[in-house]
Amino acid sequence: MADILKIKVGTASCGLAAGSGEVFDFFKANAGNVPVVGVGCIGHCYAEPMVEVETSEGTVAYREVKADQKSLDNILALGDSNRLEIPKARKKREMLKVTRLAGKICPTSLDEYMAEGGYGALKKALGLSPEEVIDEVKKSGLRGRGGGGFPTGLKWQFLAAKKNVDKKILVCNADEGDPGAFMDRSMMESVPHQVLEGMLIGAYATGADVLFIYCRAEYPLAIKHLKIAIEDIRKNKLNVVNGKALDIIIKEGAGAFVCGEETALIASLEGRRGTPRFRPPFPTDSGWNGYPTSLNNVETFANIPILIAEGGEEFAKIGTEKSKGTKLFALAGDLENPGLIEVPMGTTIGEIVFDIGGAKPEDVKAVQTGGPSGGCIPKELFDTPVDYDSLNSLGAIMGSGGMIVIGSNRCMVETARYFLDFTHRESCGKCTFCRVGTKRMFETLERIVAGEGCEEDIAFLEDIGPKIKKGSLCGLGQTAPNPVLATLRYFRNEFIDHVVDKKCTALACNNLVDIKLNQDNCVKCRLCIKNCPVGAVSDDFVIDNSKCTRCNTCIEVCPKNTIARAPKGEGYYSE
Amino acid sequence: MSEINFKIDGKEFTAQPGETILQVAEKNGISIPTLCYNEKVSKTTSCFVCVVKDCKTGKFLPSCSACPAPGQEVESSTEEVRDMRRTALNLLLSEHAGDCEAPCTIACPAHAKVEEYVRAGRKGEHLEGLKIIKERIPLPMSIGRVCPRFCEKDCRKNISGKPVAINDFKRLAADLHFDEYMEEIPADNGFKVGVVGAGPAGLSTAYYLRRMGFQVKVFEQMPKAGGMLRYGIPEYRLPKAILDREIAHFVKMGIEIECGRKLGDNLSMDDLKNDFDAVAVTIGCWQPSSMRCEGDELATEGIAFLEKLARNDWSGDNPGKTIVVGGGNTAMDCLRTSVRLGSSDVTCFYRRTEQEMPAEKLEIHEAKEEGVNFEFLVAPLKLAKGANGKLILTCQRMELGEPDASGRRRPIVIEGSDFDIEADTVIAAIGQKTSAPAGLAVNRWGDLDVKEHTYHMEGKVFAAGDCVTGAATVVEGVAGGRIIALGINSMLTKEEYEVEPVVNVSRGHWRSLAKEDLVFLRDNISDEERVEQRLIPIEERKSTFNEVAYTFTPEEVQSEGERCIECSCTAKGDCKLKKHSEEYGADPEAFKGERLLQGYDNRHPAIIHDRMKCIKCGICVKVCSEVVNKSLLSQKNRGFATRVEPLFGSQLPDSCTQCGACIEECPVGALDWRIKE
Numbered sequence A: 001m002a003d004i005l006k007i008k009v010g011t012a013s014c015g016l017a018a019g020s021g022e023v024f025d026f027f028k029a030n031a032g033n034v035p036v037v038g039v040g041c042i043g044h045c046y047a048e049p050m051v052e053v054e055t056s057e058g059t060v061a062y063r064e065v066k067a068d069q070k071s072l073d074n075i076l077a078l079g080d081s082n083r084l085e086i087p088k089a090r091k092k093r094e095m096l097k098v099t100r101l102a103g104k105i106c107p108t109s110l111d112e113y114m115a116e117g118g119y120g121a122l123k124k125a126l127g128l129s130p131e132e133v134i135d136e137v138k139k140s141g142l143r144g145r146g147g148g149g150f151p152t153g154l155k156w157q158f159l160a161a162k163k164n165v166d167k168k169i170l171v172c173n174a175d176e177g178d179p180g181a182f183m184d185r186s187m188m189e190s191v192p193h194q195v196l197e198g199m200l201i202g203a204y205a206t207g208a209d210v211l212f213i214y215c216r217a218e219y220p221l222a223i224k225h226l227k228i229a230i231e232d233i234r235k236n237k238l239n240v241v242n243g244k245a246l247d248i249i250i251k252e253g254a255g256a257f258v259c260g261e262e263t264a265l266i267a268s269l270e271g272r273r274g275t276p277r278f279r280p281p282f283p284t285d286s287g288w289n290g291y292p293t294s295l296n297n298v299e300t301f302a303n304i305p306i307l308i309a310e311g312g313e314e315f316a317k318i319g320t321e322k323s324k325g326t327k328l329f330a331l332a333g334d335l336e337n338p339g340l341i342e343v344p345m346g347t348t349i350g351e352i353v354f355d356i357g358g359a360k361p362e363d364v365k366a367v368q369t370g371g372p373s374g375g376c377i378p379k380e381l382f383d384t385p386v387d388y389d390s391l392n393s394l395g396a397i398m399g400s401g402g403m404i405v406i407g408s409n410r411c412m413v414e415t416a417r418y419f420l421d422f423t424h425r426e427s428c429g430k431c432t433f434c435r436v437g438t439k440r441m442f443e444t445l446e447r448i449v450a451g452e453g454c455e456e457d458i459a460f461l462e463d464i465g466p467k468i469k470k471g472s473l474c475g476l477g478q479t480a481p482n483p484v485l486a487t488l489r490y491f492r493n494e495f496i497d498h499v500v501d502k503k504c505t506a507l508a509c510n511n512l513v514d515i516k517l518n519q520d521n522c523v524k525c526r527l528c529i530k531n532c533p534v535g536a537v538s539d540d541f542v543i544d545n546s547k548c549t550r551c552n553t554c555i556e557v558c559p560k561n562t563i564a565r566a567p568k569g570e571g572y573y574s575e
Numbered sequence B: 001m002s003e004i005n006f007k008i009d010g011k012e013f014t015a016q017p018g019e020t021i022l023q024v025a026e027k028n029g030i031s032i033p034t035l036c037y038n039e040k041v042s043k044t045t046s047c048f049v050c051v052v053k054d055c056k057t058g059k060f061l062p063s064c065s066a067c068p069a070p071g072q073e074v075e076s077s078t079e080e081v082r083d084m085r086r087t088a089l090n091l092l093l094s095e096h097a098g099d100c101e102a103p104c105t106i107a108c109p110a111h112a113k114v115e116e117y118v119r120a121g122r123k124g125e126h127l128e129g130l131k132i133i134k135e136r137i138p139l140p141m142s143i144g145r146v147c148p149r150f151c152e153k154d155c156r157k158n159i160s161g162k163p164v165a166i167n168d169f170k171r172l173a174a175d176l177h178f179d180e181y182m183e184e185i186p187a188d189n190g191f192k193v194g195v196v197g198a199g200p201a202g203l204s205t206a207y208y209l210r211r212m213g214f215q216v217k218v219f220e221q222m223p224k225a226g227g228m229l230r231y232g233i234p235e236y237r238l239p240k241a242i243l244d245r246e247i248a249h250f251v252k253m254g255i256e257i258e259c260g261r262k263l264g265d266n267l268s269m270d271d272l273k274n275d276f277d278a279v280a281v282t283i284g285c286w287q288p289s290s291m292r293c294e295g296d297e298l299a300t301e302g303i304a305f306l307e308k309l310a311r312n313d314w315s316g317d318n319p320g321k322t323i324v325v326g327g328g329n330t331a332m333d334c335l336r337t338s339v340r341l342g343s344s345d346v347t348c349f350y351r352r353t354e355q356e357m358p359a360e361k362l363e364i365h366e367a368k369e370e371g372v373n374f375e376f377l378v379a380p381l382k383l384a385k386g387a388n389g390k391l392i393l394t395c396q397r398m399e400l401g402e403p404d405a406s407g408r409r410r411p412i413v414i415e416g417s418d419f420d421i422e423a424d425t426v427i428a429a430i431g432q433k434t435s436a437p438a439g440l441a442v443n444r445w446g447d448l449d450v451k452e453h454t455y456h457m458e459g460k461v462f463a464a465g466d467c468v469t470g471a472a473t474v475v476e477g478v479a480g481g482r483i484i485a486l487g488i489n490s491m492l493t494k495e496e497y498e499v500e501p502v503v504n505v506s507r508g509h510w511r512s513l514a515k516e517d518l519v520f521l522r523d524n525i526s527d528e529e530r531v532e533q534r535l536i537p538i539e540e541r542k543s544t545f546n547e548v549a550y551t552f553t554p555e556e557v558q559s560e561g562e563r564c565i566e567c568s569c570t571a572k573g574d575c576k577l578k579k580h581s582e583e584y585g586a587d588p589e590a591f592k593g594e595r596l597l598q599g600y601d602n603r604h605p606a607i608i609h610d611r612m613k614c615i616k617c618g619i620c621v622k623v624c625s626e627v628v629n630k631s632l633l634s635q636k637n638r639g640f641a642t643r644v645e646p647l648f649g650s651q652l653p654d655s656c657t658q659c660g661a662c663i664e665e666c667p668v669g670a671l672d673w674r675i676k677e
Helices: A013-018 A020-030 A069-076 A088-093 A110-115 A120-127 A130-140 A152-160 A183-190 A192-206 A220-235 A262-269 A298-310 A349-356 A388-393 A412-426 A432-449 A455-470 A475-479 A482-490 A492-499 A527-531 A553-557 B021-027 B079-095 B103-107 B114-122 B126-134 B140-146 B166-180 B200-211 B240-252 B269-275 B302-311 B329-340 B361-369 B474-493 B538-543 B554-562 B576-584 B619-627 B661-665
Strands: A004-010 A036-039 A051-055 A058-062 A169-174 A210-216 A248-253 A293-297 A326-333 A339-344 A364-369 A375-378 A402-407 A513-517 A563-567 B004-008 B011-015 B051-054 B060-062 B073-075 B192-196 B215-220 B256-259 B278-281 B322-325 B346-350 B373-376 B378-385 B391-403 B409-413 B419-423 B425-428 B456-458 B461-463 B607-610 B633-636 B643-646 B671-673
Touching: A004 A013, A004 A020, A013 A020, A013 A183, A013 A220, A020 A036, A020 A069, A058 A069, A088 A349, A110 A192, A110 A220, A120 A192, A120 A298, A130 A152, A130 A192, A130 A298, A152 A192, A152 A293, A169 A192, A169 A262, A169 A298, A183 A192, A183 A220, A183 A298, A183 A326, A192 A210, A192 A220, A192 A293, A192 A298, A210 A220, A210 A262, A220 A248, A248 A262, A262 A293, A293 A298, A326 A349, A339 A349, A349 A364, A349 A402, A364 A412, A375 A482, A412 A432, A412 A482, A412 A492, A432 A455, A432 A475, A432 A492, A432 B079, A455 A475, A455 A482, A455 A492, A455 B079, A482 A492, A513 A553, A527 A553, A553 A563, B004 B021, B011 B021, B051 B079, B079 B576, B103 B114, B114 B126, B114 B166, B114 B554, B126 B140, B126 B166, B140 B166, B140 B240, B140 B474, B166 B240, B166 B554, B192 B200, B192 B269, B200 B215, B200 B240, B200 B278, B200 B474, B240 B256, B269 B278, B278 B474, B302 B329, B302 B425, B322 B329, B322 B419, B329 B346, B329 B361, B329 B425, B329 B538, B346 B378, B361 B538, B391 B425, B456 B474, B461 B474, B619 B633, B619 B661, B661 B671
Parallel strands: A004 A036, A169 A210, A169 A293, A210 A248, A326 A402, B004 B073, B192 B215, B192 B278, B215 B256, B278 B461, B322 B346, B322 B425, B346 B373
Antiparallel strands: A004 A051, A051 A058, A326 A339, A364 A375, A364 A402, A513 A563, B004 B011, B051 B060, B051 B073, B378 B391, B391 B409, B391 B419, B456 B461, B607 B671, B633 B643
16 A cells, blocks of 8 residues: 555644534544645535545545544545545646645745745746846736726726826735635635735736735635745745835635725725726825725736746636636536636536536526626526636626526515615625616515516616616626526526516525425325425315415425425415 | 816816816806716715716716816707706605605695794794785685685694694684785886785786786775685685775775676776786676476575675574585585574585595585584485475485595495485585686686686686686685796796796605605604684574684683794705606606605704705715814715715714704705704
8 A cells, every 4th residue: 555645634624613622633643653734625615624644645535524533544445435536527627727725735934834835926027137037927818807807908007107106006805805715815825825925926027016916805714824934935035026025914804795896995095985986097096095005816816827827828828818827616506516626718607517617507597697797698508618608698707706506496576576686785885876776676676586576677677777787886786686587588488487477487486485295105104294484284184375474484395395385376376 | 287178068168276167157148057076075976967968979077077178069058968967856756755845835825834824823923823824815815714624634743643734823813913914015117917806816917916016906806805815605604894904005005996896797807908008807607507307496596595695684584404415515514604594403414425525525524513414425306395384395216336536436326226305495505617808718527718828818817716717715716816926927027937847856745655664853842732723602503693713712722832843954945856857857757666764863952864865966974074174074984875974874873063064065955953933
């Protein structure tokens, strides 16, 4: 048997949430001489808690590891149970560049990062002139990964061009706010040094002398790792750029989604209420406290060391004509293998959803890209390549990389309502169209899913949606109607069903659904009666829909699948 | 940097560097609406009411903040831009919860400024009150007595008690000062208007025309002016001596009244059109409806019954046992008049129940006090003369079925329930119809056919009052008279028509509100009960035509005034949201949805902060921090729940010097003084 060199336990937030903290503690205490270390995330959320064993003959990965002796023994024996075999299809599609080190090294170990070539790119960059660095970034074709897709090299050039100013500011936007998106968190937790290295290269290229990381306070582990990493590079003087030791200041955001927008972020960074403002002036002209400021996303910065190390031209070989490199996606929703993935730009949605995500085509209806700011893309269009422009043309957006698979059992109207519920509450309340318009849209969708909608409601949504997009200052309002408009575009029939026939074909909207028990198959086990929280199932196994709250408990507990949702009106009502 | 040339609506303009599109537009007389923009403070760019469209990119730019680019072309007046602005206004209106006008004023057919004259009454300024009243009510002594008080029905005091006794403010102010107030009459403008009919609508038309400098001549078919006020409303409700004083006032103003002239008889439309620059037809509604049953010709017509008494100074024979068929105010007048003529057996027959009776509740109540009997759910079937010379009325019993078009439950005959009843007098007070003279166009209800809103008929002819609306109230008549006076003025002098408020945001009818939803401007709003109307003794009421109700004393009126909540917006007449909404045809009802009720703060002794009206423009926050250097206000919450508040939700602190800068700049009435003038 191969020698076991090291046991690596995935202890990023996702692993910790699944119980890897206990696994780590138990293994550390009971693994004897074998070193047990915590590492970041390799992106296979479905398999957490995960353990990787480094042996003299390569690595072996284990999934859903428990904090007990049996699991430890199995792993120390390199046993066969609970092995994680990465599906071939996923291996074929994925291309791990930015996340190459994620989950492989100890996040807070500068040595381990350096051992993998870390800060080599910074060294290389310092050997070039700032102009040459920017040139490499421009050649690479790298575009902002936060969702805007603005060419990074160009933005840096704007900042670099500012001469005779007291200060220049570089901000890392780590206010990842899309529900279900965790690319940035994972990078900061797993390889914080890679982000910092990108920032330092940026500071050198642009001449920035004040560096901020604006990170949401809901990411305590990321902040902890960043702080350790910052302290380490300070001690090792790696932060000396342009002859100055640069401080990297972490500012914790208070949880406003809108603060991911650059002007709102700057306002928040200045200590003001986080609301966007009209542009121009753009931040590179007048940003933090009036100083020229460039904001780049975590993933953008994480790309920089790779780009500099291999050169812009090499970087640009991957991807499509206008979207270069790889992209991280947080894959979630109705699929087999959710997780964090990295694919070359141009990979099709189908390849991501089916090959990597393991979703079955017959179980999938659509995919939502760009989180609550994006739109849904129906299954018929799954051969669309993932790049900024293709997604825009479909009414969706690349966004920061959230990708939510919508199963065929989902109601699209309800899905649109769900996303708007988020955005209308996260509107900063400044622009009329966003503040009141999204509220009115949301109220309309609430009516429709409740079966109280009318055809005028659809006309209203189609009228007000584009106006909200045109009449809002920032990306939040400019995209908030997208989930509704895209759903109306591709799944209009479901809206019509709701408002005209008062029917939810997916049987998802509770107001349009009854619950029925088929007595032919019933084995009279009484589980439904025992578990119903409102006593809606009678002693002779009839579900009273006037009492039923459609909570689905009976459906879940029934061992014979005799209980099912049915269109409204088919169920029994006592009154 | 040099000047920038660009285009607005195809016209070339030049901007200085740093100038916004809005600034250039304003300089060149192009009007762009704004709400969140205020030149005293830094830009907010939030309301999007000032948008213009960039022709090239198709984007909408907030003109308050966007500076033109060289060669840029923007649109500011296309329907697309107007629609965008209107939508922004509609959205703001949909969350705006205030009362542009108080519900009493909206309810008043003449839109008299109720809150204002009630305030004058409260302060004891009754002459001032009378002046306010006469802006809309030219017959304040009459209407102060006979008005069914639409205003009081919508008074928010109804939430927790009885409404303010609004009409009594009119009556007192007029009783005290009617003869001493003479309107300013401008010099004759050279136009002559002929008015046919000296009832409320005709007199009102004449009054407002005269106040605008017209020469007016009113033709009246009856021996005296006043119309239904004189010949339809009994003396005990409106003493004719009072009416005479009001008529005399019109004459004193220079209005000529010629009685004994009847249209189609000794007065022709052709002559009127020849002799006058405009003709107002206000001939009323004098043709009684019949009971539509066998022998109905044996019944006395209600209005004929009253008219005969009016012509005879309210003296006449005892009608004996009297049955009045009908449930309206005319029926009540006939019943109570019969009592006064000495009948001890007076009964009202009505085919539905008391709940459905169109007569005023007060009238029904006072009739009952005076001993009138009521028989509900009975309908006449036949009227005949008995052998003893008495009338025999055959009736049938009814029951209520489903609601009909009027919303009232339809009476249905109970078969076989016929019964006979004997009476000396049977009065039919079923209703009246317009009797249109030949040559005047009528609509399908037989009323004069006029255009909506303007009451214009054709050419120089206008019409108003009962002959247009069907039998209605005095206040509706005077409201119509004023409308055609304005229409005639506009037609003849080309002056712009004074537009009634088209956008009125209401916090809701009192039935939909709770006491907590009310905004109390003053601290000392009285919770006292409404002052009871004092009446003459019941024996005197039953035996004479003396006026039944006393005028309130000044003390009583003041006490009522203390009860008024003063519901209307403090920024009345000074609200940019209302102004732009009217200009852009925005509609408070366009987008329905949640509004933020219950969010005002009147803890400060001088300032009221009504967040329900706030449009979140943030000007107040910025004025306080950037101009006053105090930073006492801030914005909190997100999305729809965004609100402006002093820090930590506390009241305005002592450090607020009440400089009023925020109030001055608030585009709506969200921040205002707690005193209304």
